[in-house]
Structure formats: structure tokens, C-alpha cells
Amino acid sequence: MSSIPYIPAIEVPLPADNYLTAGNSLKSWLLTKDHKRIAILYLIGITFFFFIGGIAATVIRIELLTPKRDFVSAEAYNRMFTIHGVVMVFLYLIPSIPATMGNFLVPLMIGARDLAFPRMNLASWYLFIGGGIFTTLAIILGGVDTGWTFYTPYSSVYSQTNVVLTVIGIFIAGFSSIFTGLNFIVTMHTMRCPGMWWSRMPLFCWSIYATSVIMLLATPVLAMTAVLLLIERAFNVPIFDPARGGDPVLFQHLFWFYSHPAVYIMVLPGMGVISELVACFARKRIYGYGLVAASSIAIAAISFLVWGHHMFVSGMSTYGGLIFSFLSFFVAVPSAIKVVNWIATLHKGSIVFTTPMLYAIAFIGLFVIGGLTGLFLATLATDVHLTDTYFIVAHFHYIMVGGTVTAFMGGIHFWFPKMFGRRYPEWAGRIAAGFIFFGFNLTFFPQFLLGYLGMPRRYAGYPEEFQVLNILSTAGASILAIGYLMPLVYLLWSMKYGKPAGPNPWLAMGMEWTVSSPPPAHNFHKVPVCREEAYAYFDMTPQGGNGPILKKLPGPGQKLERTEWSGT
Amino acid sequence: MVIPMSEVHTAVDKDTFPASQFEDAEQQYVTATLGMWSFLITEIMFIGAVFAAFFVYRFRWHEAFVHGAEELKWMLGTINTVVLLTSSYTMVLAVHAARHGAQKALVRWLVLTFILGCAFVAIKGTEYHIEYKEHLVPGLNYTEISHTGEVRPVQMKLFMGFYFAMTAVHALHMLVGLAVLGALIVFAKRGSFTAAYNNPIDMFGLYWHFVDLVWVFLFPTLYLLRH
Numbered sequence: 077m078s079s080i081p082y083i084p085a086i087e088v089p090l091p092a093d094n095y096l097t098a099g100n101s102l103k104s105w106l107l108t109k110d111h112k113r114i115a116i117l118y119l120i121g122i123t124f125f126f127f128i129g130g131i132a133a134t135v136i137r138i139e140l141l142t143p144k145r146d147f148v149s150a151e152a153y154n155r156m157f158t159i160h161g162v163v164m165v166f167l168y169l170i171p172s173i174p175a176t177m178g179n180f181l182v183p184l185m186i187g188a189r190d191l192a193f194p195r196m197n198l199a200s201w202y203l204f205i206g207g208g209i210f211t212t213l214a215i216i217l218g219g220v221d222t223g224w225t226f227y228t229p230y231s232s233v234y235s236q237t238n239v240v241l242t243v244i245g246i247f248i249a250g251f252s253s254i255f256t257g258l259n260f261i262v263t264m265h266t267m268r269c270p271g272m273w274w275s276r277m278p279l280f281c282w283s284i285y286a287t288s289v290i291m292l293l294a295t296p297v298l299a300m301t302a303v304l305l306l307i308e309r310a311f312n313v314p315i316f317d318p319a320r321g322g323d324p325v326l327f328q329h330l331f332w333f334y335s336h337p338a339v340y341i342m343v344l345p346g347m348g349v350i351s352e353l354v355a356c357f358a359r360k361r362i363y364g365y366g367l368v369a370a371s372s373i374a375i376a377a378i379s380f381l382v383w384g385h386h387m388f389v390s391g392m393s394t395y396g397g398l399i400f401s402f403l404s405f406f407v408a409v410p411s412a413i414k415v416v417n418w419i420a421t422l423h424k425g426s427i428v429f430t431t432p433m434l435y436a437i438a439f440i441g442l443f444v445i446g447g448l449t450g451l452f453l454a455t456l457a458t459d460v461h462l463t464d465t466y467f468i469v470a471h472f473h474y475i476m477v478g479g480t481v482t483a484f485m486g487g488i489h490f491w492f493p494k495m496f497g498r499r500y501p502e503w504a505g506r507i508a509a510g511f512i513f514f515g516f517n518l519t520f521f522p523q524f525l526l527g528y529l530g531m532p533r534r535y536a537g538y539p540e541e542f543q544v545l546n547i548l549s550t551a552g553a554s555i556l557a558i559g560y561l562m563p564l565v566y567l568l569w570s571m572k573y574g575k576p577a578g579p580n581p582w583l584a585m586g587m588e589w590t591v592s593s594p595p596p597a598h599n600f601h602k603v604p605v606c607r608e609e610a611y612a613y614f615d616m617t618p619q620g621g622n623g624p625i626l627k628k629l630p631g632p633g634q635k636l637e638r639t640e641w642s643g644t
Numbered sequence: 645m646v647i648p649m650s651e652v653h654t655a656v657d658k659d660t661f662p663a664s665q666f667e668d669a670e671q672q673y674v675t676a677t678l679g680m681w682s683f684l685i686t687e688i689m690f691i692g693a694v695f696a697a698f699f700v701y702r703f704r705w706h707e708a709f710v711h712g713a714e715e716l717k718w719m720l721g722t723i724n725t726v727v728l729l730t731s732s733y734t735m736v737l738a739v740h741a742a743r744h745g746a747q748k749a750l751v752r753w754l755v756l757t758f759i760l761g762c763a764f765v766a767i768k769g770t771e772y773h774i775e776y777k778e779h780l781v782p783g784l785n786y787t788e789i790s791h792t793g794e795v796r797p798v799q800m801k802l803f804m805g806f807y808f809a810m811t812a813v814h815a816l817h818m819l820v821g822l823a824v825l826g827a828l829i830v831f832a833k834r835g836s837f838t839a840a841y842n843n844p845i846d847m848f849g850l851y852w853h854f855v856d857l858v859w860v861f862l863f864p865t866l867y868l869l870r871h
Contacts (some may be wrong), residue, residue: 077753189665191665258679258683258686261678262679265675266674267671295686296689297692301693302810304694307809311783311784312783313802314801314802315697315806320802321798321801322701330697389683
């Protein structure tokens with residue numbers, strides 16, 4: 077498979093009338109109400125923060141190359157892992173897929189001209205940037221050293237770093253998240269085009285819907301927790317101070333009531349992306365559409381009942397622990413349904429290993445590892461042994477990086493031609509995907525072993541017997557860094573010099589592929605009508621061979637004719 | 645309420661209504677309503693978190709919290725409850741007037757709602773001032789000994805912290821509401837709302853009743869739990 081026969085090379089110019097050409101001034105971007113432009117603004121924002129978080133991670137991995145603390149001071153190390161966590165979680169992962177791809181695609185996928193509240197959508201971006209500015213300011217002024225969890229009473233009484241600024245930043249960015257979620261929920265309820273029933277909505281939209289429900293219900297709890305923390309710091313009210321009647325464990329309850337569902341804010345949109353990719357590149361309708369859609373909602377619902385598993389060693393009662401342990405196992409069921417359905421979709425499909433598909437396959441494998449190791453941590457007895465070790469670090473990186481970031485990369489590579497109307501060099505994409513998969517596993521798999529052997533997280537030094545595994549991990553991180561820098565280079569290059577993609581370069585189903593690439597400013601020239609289920613790929617399954625070949629390209633807006641297909 | 649025909653106002657600015665992303669007025673109305681209800685659900689979770697924390701401590705430090713409640717001015721709280729409930733009533737009348745395109749009645753009820761809202765904030769401010777004089781404000785001048793010479797339980801500071809946090813969050817919502825209401829009055833006077841287009845009044849009504857409802861829960865929780 078040196079070239080890709082199923083993506084026809086076409087030499088049609090980009091449409092003159094599209095959302096990118098609708099105005100070139102800075103003002104036309106900063107005051108835009110177009111959901112597609114706002115998505116691009118978000119994309120710029122989160123990419124910036126991703127690399128800020130990445131720099132902090134680099135410092136951490138360099139420090140851990142040797143057992144002794146020698147590269148940075150212990151204080152600086154604490155600040156580095158805190159910055160890494162805060163920036164990556166609140167300013168990259170949470171807005172990543174919903175605010176970029178969700179913003180861009182949800183109206184296109186359901187046949188709407190825009191989100192329900194375009195001005196609020198723009199305001200969300202400004203809130204995100206406002207939160208980012210506060211957090212960046214806190215970093216410039218010396219950082220913060222509490223860890224991304226801000227546990228009290230350290231954060232409320234003892235830490236001398238910029239806790240207040242950082243928490244204000246998170247508070248503001250949280251409202252961006254709330255308003256984004258609200259916008260999606262309302263849009264999907266009231267803006268679907270004729271024929272776009274709930275049961276025809278793409279699974280990406282379903283998972284964005286479930287994510288939005290969590291954003292709407294959980295984020296305000298974090299906001300109030302932040303307010304209480306600020307009140308304690310600013311007005312000396314002992315809300316979480318055990319010496320004067322407060323309870324630090326209450327902080328943990330409130331914090332994890334948000335932050336556990338937040339894990340699903342991060343991974344659910346990723347699952348939605350994977351459903352799109354798997355169906356498109358297996359050339360099959362998704363297996364068990366209804367169950368996959370329902371499992372998104374089930375995950376959102378159950379995610380609110382499992383926060384206690386972060387607190388098994390915080391003095392929780394045995395019975396409380398038992399119940400949270402049981403419920404945590406329970407959330408594995410809908411997650412497993414998704415994985416099983418993806419695999420069943422792949423079964424006997426005409427799989428095409430394009431760059432997005434490589435990411436999708438990587439996601440499934442990494443998510444399974446991340447999910448199954450989560451069961452170790454949901455089990456009371458093993459959790460006591462593994463908590464606060466590198467096992468935890470490896471587990472959640474398999475979900476957040478192996479899952480969400482991989483899905484994000486897959487999605488960007490899948491919809492890049494739609495967003496910018498051009499294609500990227502496929503060979504570069506595949507090499508980068510390989511680097512990321514290999515680098516990721518080399519970085520984080522040794523950390524499972526380290527954690528199992530008892531290496532605690534959040535220390536700048538470690539005993540000498542752990543060095544080999546740590547060197548492997550740092551070596552993997554360097555490969556991973558190359559894997560993340562490569563797309564930055566070739567995607568930026570392709571925005572200007574890539575070959576025109578045409579409306580549907582992947583021959584994918586879904587309404588976003590029926591409009592030109594890049595889409596016109598108002599998405600659809602007339603109100604579209606949905607006439608078929610999502611993933612009507614079953615028409616395309618070839619009789620055998622390696623995959624379908626397109627002989628004649630459909631014109632703009634024209635539907636694919638079945639006769640244009642034949643097996644190889 | 646009967647609206648005289650001479651007052652009925654139905655003109656609509658076709659350029660701005662319905663907004664470009666919507667097909668028709670009904671879609672815009674349904675969307676706005678769902679958006680406001682979703683926002684209020686977020687607000688319930690926001691306020692709910694501090695209520696939950698309050699009750700955790702209320703059960704743990706029962707006596708200190710009862711002592712704290714006894715130092716609050718229940719009379720002012722009661723008056724404020726009446727003021728705010730009345731303002732909800734005038735708001736309902738405003739929404740009703742807007743739906744019937746009765747512009748003068750709309751302005752009248754909005755102004756009355758505005759005045760009642762301001763009265764609530766003024767009374768709340770007076771209450772804060774009295775509490776300040778009685779050394780009840782944590783972070784500013786809280787003392788362990790009250791102005792009458794009584795020793796306050798240690799955890800009463802926690803109670804006062806919650807009292808100020810919860811009522812301040814509520815008062816902030818009142819101030820935001822009053823600012824929006826002020827703008828709505830200006831627009832209403834200009835004749836921006838008609839029988840065909842009055843979504844902002846309707847949505848603001850939902851918000852105003854919600855803020856009122858939060859107070860209905862705050863008042864007994866803070867002032868009346870004295871046993």
C-alpha cells in the first residue's frame with residue numbers, strides 16, 4: 077500500500093465562497109459568530125497550551141532520567157508537574173475535541189446553519205482565553221505547586237505560590253466549558269434538519285451530547301469549589317481547615333465530583349471520533365449503533381456516581397469504599413460495549429489503513445489497556461497498594477493521551493481536508509502516527525512496572541534500581557515529542573500547499589461531506605434533508621479484495637452512485 | 645388582565661428576527677427557552693454544591709450553627725423574602741403584558757420589578773452593615789466574643805463564612821439581574837418588544853424567578869434552622 081488508490085487525485089480549485097475567504101481582517105476573525113471560525117480559534121488556543129504543557133512534561137522527563145534530583149530544584153519540579161497537569165487538563169484536554177471538532181462539525185453533521193447561540197459561542201472562546209491568560213500569568217509569576225488537584229489544606233493554607241491566580245483561571249475557563257456544552261445540547265435538540273432523527277444522528281454527535289451533559293452538570297460544582305477555596309484563602313474562613321472545624325475531605329469530594337466526570341468529558345468525544353473513523357475506514361455501518369449511542373449516555377450518567385474511587389485512602393468508610401468500587405466496575409460496562417462494537421464493525425470490513433484509521437486502531441488498543449488497568453484501581457485491595465504510584469500515572473495517561481490525544485489526532489487528520497479544503501501528505505501522516513504510537517507505549521508502559529514496584533508519583537528523585545525503566549520512559553517521551561511536532565509542521569504546510577481535497581476525499585458518509593471543502597460560510601445553501609441512517613456504508617462493501625476503488629468522482633453536492641464502485 | 649387594542653404592538657424587525665440561524669420564530673423561541681432552562685440547571689448545580697457543603701457542617705457542628713443562625717436578623721430576612729416574592733409577581737405581570745404587546749404595561753411592571761429588586765439589595769446591604777458592626781464578617785472583623793460579651797463557638801466562623809458566601813452569590817445574581825432588567829426597560833421603552841417578539845422578557849422572567857427561588861431556599865436554611 078504505497079499510495080492510496082481509493083482517494084482519487086483531483087485537481088479542482090478550492091471553492092471561492094467558503095468560510096475562510098469570508099473576510100481576512102483580524103476583526104473578521106476575532107468578532108466572528110461562525111462556528112467554523114470559532115473552532116479554528118479554539119484550535120489555535122489549545123495547540124498553544126498543548127505545547128506549554130508539553131514543555132513542562134519535557135522538564136519532568138529530563139529530571140527523571142537520573143535517580144538523583146539534579147536538573148531542577150524540588151520546588152521547580154513540583155511547579156512543573158502542576159503546570160503540566162493544570163494546563164493539559166483544563167486548557168487542552170477538556171476543550172480539545174468538543175470545542176474544535178464539536179464546534180466545527182455538530183452543525184454540519186445535523187444540517188444546521190450554525191449553533192443555537194453563535195454569540196455565546198464566541199463568548200465561550202473569550203472566556204477560555206481569559207482563563208488561559210490568568211493561568212499563564214500564574215506560570216510567568218512563578219507557577220503553582222499544589223498539583224492539579226489543589227488538595228486542601230496545602231492549597232488553602234500552606235502553599236506560597238500563585239494558587240489564587242490559577243484557580244481564578246480555571247474558574248473562568250470552566251464557564252467556557254459550561255457555555256459550550258449548553259450550546260451543543262440546545263443545538264442538538266432544536267436545530268436538526270428535517271429527517272435528522274435522533275436515531276440518525278452520527279455517533280460523534282451522540283458522544284458530544286453526553287459530554288455536554290457532564291459539562292453542564294459537573295463543571296458548576298468545580299466552580300463553586302473554586303469559589304470556596306478562594307474564600308478560604310482570601311477571607312480566612314476555615315472551610316477546609318481541619319484545625320478550625322473545616323474538613324479537607326469535603327474538598328476532595330467536591331473536587332472529584334467534577335473531576336471524575338471530567339475524565340469522561342475528555343474521553344467521550346474521543347470515542348465519538350473513533351466511531352466515525354472506524355465506520356468510514358472499515359467501509360461498514362457501525363455495529364450496534366443504538367447500543368453505542370446509549371452507552372455514551374450511560375457513561376455520562378454513571379460517571380457521576382464513581383468519584384469516591386479517587387479517595388479510597390482518604391479515610392473513606394469500608395462500606396463507602398465497597399459501593400464506589402462496585403459502581404466503578406459498573407462504568408466499565410458501557411465502555412466495553414463501545415470497544416466490542418468497534419471491533420465487531422472492523423470484523424469483515426474492508427479496512428483501509430489511512431492515517432486517521434491508524435490513529436483509530438491505536439486508540440482502541442491503548443484505550444483497552446488504560447481501561448483494564450483502571451479495574452486494578454477500582455478494586456479496593458489493589459488500589460491501596462497502587463494509589464499515588466506511577467501505576468496511576470500510566471493508567472490515566474493511557475486514557476487521556478493514548479485515548480483522547482490519539483482520537484484528537486485521528487479526528488484532525490480525518491477532518492483536516494474538510495476544515496481547510498486541502499490534503500496533507502499521507503506518508504508524513506503515517507510516519508507521525510507510528511512515532512506517536514511507539515513513543516507513547518515506550519513512555520508509559522514502563523511506568524506501569526515502576527508503579528507496581530512502588531515508585532511514588534510527584535517526586536523529583538527515586539531509588540537507583542528504577543533507573544533503567546525511567547530511561548526507557550524518557551527515551552519514549554522524546555520519540556513522542558517528535559511524533560507531536562511532525563503534524564504541526566506538515567499540517568501547517570498543507571494548509572497552504574496541500575492538494576485540493578474536494579468535498580469528500582475519504583468517500584465518507586455524513587452530512588458534513590456533502591458540502592464543499594472548506595464549507596461555505598452558511599454551511600448549506602438550502603436546508604438539507606436527511607434521507608438515510610448514519611453510516612449507510614453497507615452499500616459500499618465490495619465483494620472481496622482489499623477495498624473499493626472509485627472510478628468516477630461525483631461532482632460537488634452530488635451523491636455517490638453505487639455503480640461507481642467495484643471491488644479490486 | 646385586559647389589554648386595550650390601542651396599546652397592542654405587533655411590528656417586527658424582519659432583519660433581526662428570527663435570527664439568521666433559525667428557520668422561524670417558533671424555533672427561536674423553543675431554542676431560547678431550552679437554553680435558559682439548561683443554564684438554570686447549571687446554576688442549580690453551582691448553588692447546590694455550597695448547600696451540600698453547608699449541610700455537611702450543619703450536621704457536624706449543630707450547636708455552633710444554631711448559635712450563628714440566632715445572630716442573624718430574621719426580621720430583615722423575612723421582609724426581604726416578601727419583597728422578592730412580590731417582585732416575582734410583578735415580573736409575571738410584565739411577561740404577560742409583553743406577550744400581549746402591551747407596551748406601557750410592560751414598562752410599568754418592569755420598572756416596578758426593578759424597584760423591588762433594588763429594595764431587596766438595599767435591605768441586604770443594611771443587614772451586611774449591621775453584621776459588620778457586630779463583628780460578624782470573617783476576613784474583615786470577625787471576633788470570637790460578640791458585642792454583647794457572649795463567647796461565640798469556634799465553628800461559628802464557619803457558619804458566618806457560609807452565610808456571606810451564599811448570600812453574596814445570591815446578591816451577585818440579583819445585581820446581574822438588575823443590570824439586565826435596566827437594559828430591558830430601555831429596550832421596552834423604545835418599543836423593541838411586541839406580541840410577536842418578546843423572548844428576552846420571557847427568558848429574563850425565568851432567570852428572575854430562579855433567583856427568587858434560590859432565596860426561598862436560602863432564607864430558611866440560614867435564618868430559620870435554630871433548633
